[in-house]
Amino acid sequence: MADGSEHSTSPAPLRLLGLRANQFRHPLDLAATQALDRWPGLDLLVRNLVGPIAEEVMYLENIAASLLVGPHQLPHLHHLLQEAAQRLDLEAPQLYVRQHPVPNAYTFAMRGRRPFVVIHSALLDLLTPLETQAVIAHELGHLKCEHSLYLTLANVLVLAAGQVPEWGRWFAQGLQERLLEWSRCAEFTCDRAALLAVQDPTVVASVLMKLAGGSPNLAPLLNVEAFLAQARAYDAIDQSQLGAALKRARTATLTHPVPVLRAREIDRWAHSREYRDLLHHFSKNPL
Numbered sequence: 001m002a003d004g005s006e007h008s009t010s011p012a013p014l015r016l017l018g019l020r021a022n023q024f025r026h027p028l029d030l031a032a033t034q035a036l037d038r039w040p041g042l043d044l045l046v047r048n049l050v051g052p053i054a055e056e057v058m059y060l061e062n063i064a065a066s067l068l069v070g071p072h073q074l075p076h077l078h079h080l081l082q083e084a085a086q087r088l089d090l091e092a093p094q095l096y097v098r099q100h101p102v103p104n105a106y107t108f109a110m111r112g113r114r115p116f117v118v119i120h121s122a123l124l125d126l127l128t129p130l131e132t133q134a135v136i137a138h139e140l141g142h143l144k145c146e147h148s149l150y151l152t153l154a155n156v157l158v159l160a161a162g163q164v165p166e167w168g169r170w171f172a173q174g175l176q177e178r179l180l181e182w183s184r185c186a187e188f189t190c191d192r193a194a195l196l197a198v199q200d201p202t203v204v205a206s207v208l209m210k211l212a213g214g215s216p217n218l219a220p221l222l223n224v225e226a227f228l229a230q231a232r233a234y235d236a237i238d239q240s241q242l243g244a245a246l247k248r249a250r251t252a253t254l255t256h257p258v259p260v261l262r263a264r265e266i267d268r269w270a271h272s273r274e275y276r277d278l279l280h281h282f283s284k285n286p287l
Helices: 027-036 042-065 074-086 121-126 131-143 147-161 167-196 201-215 224-239 243-251 260-269 271-279
Strands: 092-096 105-108 118-119
Touching: 027 121, 027 167, 042 092, 042 118, 042 271, 074 092, 074 131, 074 167, 092 121, 105 131, 105 147, 118 121, 118 131, 121 131, 131 167, 131 201, 147 167, 147 201, 167 201, 201 224, 224 260, 260 271
Parallel strands: 092 118
Antiparallel strands: 105 118
C-alpha cells in the first residue's frame, strides 16, 4: 500500500452481536486490571464522592465549548458512531467534536450515567472516514471494557493524593505507576476493538502511523507497509539488554504505548487464529 488514504477492499464488516469484552481483551490489560483491583474501595470512593462533580464539570465544558454530534449536526460522524456501536454490540454514547490543535480523542464515563466521547478537530483533519470510525471504535472499546471509570478514578485520586504530604505522595506515586501500566495495557485492548469494528488492520495501522508522524499535508503521502516494517524492526531492539532497558525507560511514564508498538501488536493479532476464530464465530450476523 503506497498511500495512507487508501485501504484494501474487503467484505462488509460483521455485526458482532453478543460480543463480550473478555472475548477480545488483551491479556496484559486483564493482568493490569487485576493489579488495580487490589486497591480496595477506589471505585466506590470516586463514584460516590468525586465522580458526580467531575461529570458535571466535564458535561458543562463539552456543552459550552464543543459540538454535540447528532442526526442534524455532523450527521456523517453520527452515522460512523452508530455503525461502530452496532458492530461492537454497545449502546452509542454522546459524541462531541472539540476545536483543539492536538490530535486526540478520549472517553469519560461513570457507571449508571451516560458516557461521552470527545474527538479533537485536529485528529479529524488527519483521518479518512474509515480511520475516524476506527478511532471512535477505539474509544467505544474503553466503554465496552469499563476502562473509563477506572481511568477517571485513578487520575482523580492521583491528583488528590498528591496534595497530601508524606503518605499522600507515597500513595500517589504507587497508584500512578499502576495506573500508567494499566493505561498502556488497556490501549492494546481498545486497538483490538477498533479492528473489530472496521475489520481491516490496514485502517488501524494507518491511524497509528498518522499519530506518529502525520499532518494534513503529509497524510496522503504516508505508506502503511513501510510503517509496519518499522514496527516489526522495533522488536529487534529487545535483542540487547541495553536496548530492552531503554525501551522500558522510554515508555514507563507514558499513558499510551508508542505507536510503532501498537501497530506491531495489532498487526500480530489481525493475523492470529484468535482473531480469525472470533470473526468466524459471528459470521452468521452480517451488518
